Amino acid sequence: MTAFKRFVEVGRVVLLSNGRKAGRIAVIVDIVDHHRVIVEGPTTGVHRHVASLSQVTLTDISIKDLPRTIGTAALKKAIVKSGVVESWKKTSWAKKLEVRRIRANLTDYDRFKVMRLKKQKRFIVDRQLAAVRKTQSA
Amino acid sequence: MSKVTYKGSLVPGVSRYSRSQRFSKRGLYLIKSKVAGVKKVSQSKEKKPSTKSAVSDLERALNRKPSTLYPAESIPKPKQTRKVHSTATLRSSIKPGTILILLAGRFRGKRVVFLKQLASGLLLVTGPYKVNGVPLRRVNQAYVIATSTSIDISDVKVGKKFDDSYFKREQEEKLKGTEEEFFGNDAKKKETPSHKVADQKVVDSQIIAKIKSDPMLKSYLNASFSLTKGQAPHLMKF
Numbered sequence: 001m002t003a004f005k006r007f008v009e010v011g012r013v014v015l016l017s018n019g020r021k022a023g024r025i026a027v028i029v030d031i032v033d034h035h036r037v038i039v040e041g042p043t044t045g046v047h048r049h050v051a052s053l054s055q056v057t058l059t060d061i062s063i064k065d066l067p068r069t070i071g072t073a074a075l076k077k078a079i080v081k082s083g084v085v086e087s088w089k090k091t092s093w094a095k096k097l098e099v100r101r102i103r104a105n106l107t108d109y110d111r112f113k114v115m116r117l118k119k120q121k122r123f124i125v126d127r128q129l130a131a132v133r134k135t136q137s138a
Numbered sequence: 139m140s141k142v143t144y145k146g147s148l149v150p151g152v153s154r155y156s157r158s159q160r161f162s163k164r165g166l167y168l169i170k171s172k173v174a175g176v177k178k179v180s181q182s183k184e185k186k187p188s189t190k191s192a193v194s195d196l197e198r199a200l201n202r203k204p205s206t207l208y209p210a211e212s213i214p215k216p217k218q219t220r221k222v223h224s225t226a227t228l229r230s231s232i233k234p235g236t237i238l239i240l241l242a243g244r245f246r247g248k249r250v251v252f253l254k255q256l257a258s259g260l261l262l263v264t265g266p267y268k269v270n271g272v273p274l275r276r277v278n279q280a281y282v283i284a285t286s287t288s289i290d291i292s293d294v295k296v297g298k299k300f301d302d303s304y305f306k307r308e309q310e311e312k313l314k315g316t317e318e319e320f321f322g323n324d325a326k327k328k329e330t331p332s333h334k335v336a337d338q339k340v341v342d343s344q345i346i347a348k349i350k351s352d353p354m355l356k357s358y359l360n361a362s363f364s365l366t367k368g369q370a371p372h373l374m375k376f
Binding site for chain 1: 283
């Protein structure tokens with residue numbers, strides 16, 4: 001058992017945390033040195049480039065046995081075959097980011113609707129809860 | 139740096155020519171209202187119309203008497219302003235039917251419906267009055283947030299009578315010098331004129347019919363806008 005679960009390795013899926021493509025995922029294709037890696041995400045719109053490890057976040061997902069410096073076309077195939085994008089979307093991390101993005105893009109009227117719906121939900125839940133409590137105490 | 143030249147002036151505001159020079163240059167002596175003795179000039183012109191030679195020109199130039207009347211003090215002429223007041227261009231996010239959030243005035247925080255822009259550049263808005271208490275009113279577009287929400291009011295008839303003069307304050311009776319003015323017996327409340335109440339109803343009934351198409355829109359317009367903790371208006375979408 002090792003203490004670490006996520007390694008900087010070829011095939012590791014990373015989340016870009018900085019810059020124009022922030023929020024997209026890519027795959028490590030090669031390792032330049034201790035601080036830099038070459039990443040590419042042909043299905044997520046990330047072109048092949050050197051990224052500093054301080055600008056990317058490692059995820060739990062990786063493509064097994066990905067050869068070093070794989071070409072774009074082959075990488076695309078490998079990504080589709082392994083289904084890393086789908087498994088990324090399933091993680092609660094990705095879901096949280098998605099919700100945050102949606103919330104940030106809500107309009108004023110949308111925010112109002114959310115507020116009203118939350119109120120309605122709260123009303124129903126509280127009512128049911130009170131009814132349950134009453135039966136339990138009786 | 140290129141040197142700026144002013145044709146008629148030494149520097150802006152200071153004329154190159156004295157007043158009498160300008161008077162003669164512009165031929166103002168030919169204008170009746172400026173000079174009493176117009177007749178003489180016209181007569182002399184009639185007498186010798188065809189003597190247009192270099193010699194006669196020179197002769198005339200030499201014999202021309204400069205005006206003996208000069209102003210004692212030269213009064214500085216104010217600089218001519220070239221600015222023109224024009225109506226403010228409507229923000230592209232504001233279209234008829236757009237819901238606006240008022241930011242200033244006694245209705246600040248209210249969400250209202252934009253109807254049209256007036257000649258003065260101010261925006262004509264309505265609550266509608268029945269929904270949130272905001273009457274037909276003019277607002278400056280600088281003091282509103284335009285939301286992306288809008289209602290289709292293309293077939294709503296907003297009368298042409300709603301112009302800037304419609305919203306002018308009516309002159310009050312002056313109580314100057316009377317006891318009433320001094321002690322301020324302001325017991326009587328100003329009443330909205332009945333024709334304005336009727337106008338409001340005509341516009342509102344049309345708009346409310348549109349609002350009904352969306353079940354939450356009415357309560358949205360009724361609710362007032364405010365920022366909560368952690369909300370930065372410049373980062374939010376409206």
